[in-house]
Amino acid sequence: MASRFAVHIVCSDQPRNGKSLLARVLSDFLLLDGRDPFLIDISHPEGTLRNYFPGRTVLVDFSNIRGQMKAFDTIMQAPGRDYVIDVSSPYLDRFCEAAKNLNLSDAFREVDLAMAVFFVVDAAPDSLKAAAWAEKMLKADIFVPVRNTAVGSALPARFDGMTLNMPRLDPELHAIIENRRFSLRTFLQGDEADVPVRLRPRLKDFLQSVMTELRAVAPALSLVRLRSGAA
16 A cells, blocks of 8 residues: 655755745645644754644754654654654754664655655755765655755756755745744634735745645655555
8 A cells, every 4th residue: 555644854954044944834734735744853952843833743852862763763653644854954964874774764664654855955065965965865755955045055056856946035024934823824824914914925925835846746755655555
């Protein structure tokens, strides 16, 4: 039977480039699609993602073995749902090495979980090298380099493969949506009171653009699920 669920890993080698915002939009995208994702926040002690989804997020300290095992055991003990893992840049190397040592991609497939990785490629040339290294280490079913217009990217304009593009978000909107009580999902569902009227179209355009990009990834992930089911 083909896998119905996936582990979505959002990561980067650099901080402050929209990675956690993408993880947040991805989580709301899954919720709006009727999914029930559980989130694993590897940004101890900040808990960036947990701030917005406190009821469905576990914050783990990946600096020690106990935290690493907690992150992976959380998934393996309950594989019947989608997951989003937000990997803070200081833990990228450790996360990839642990994933390789545990043969994580194979372990996920054994419990009918697909793996999709979204890597935000920063402006520094070394970020592209880091993305290539992470792809090799993680062995995901789908690896999607991400270009954030707001910070620039070393990802070539003409890239042979699937990519995701994040448009620039108005700085005023950043200040509004960073409030931990602000929900992107409820905004899209019609609760717009916390956003000034003049800024509402801009936020809608941003969210719809990113979610359209995420929706384009879905067919490729579905194909992976079908292939795994046929194997």
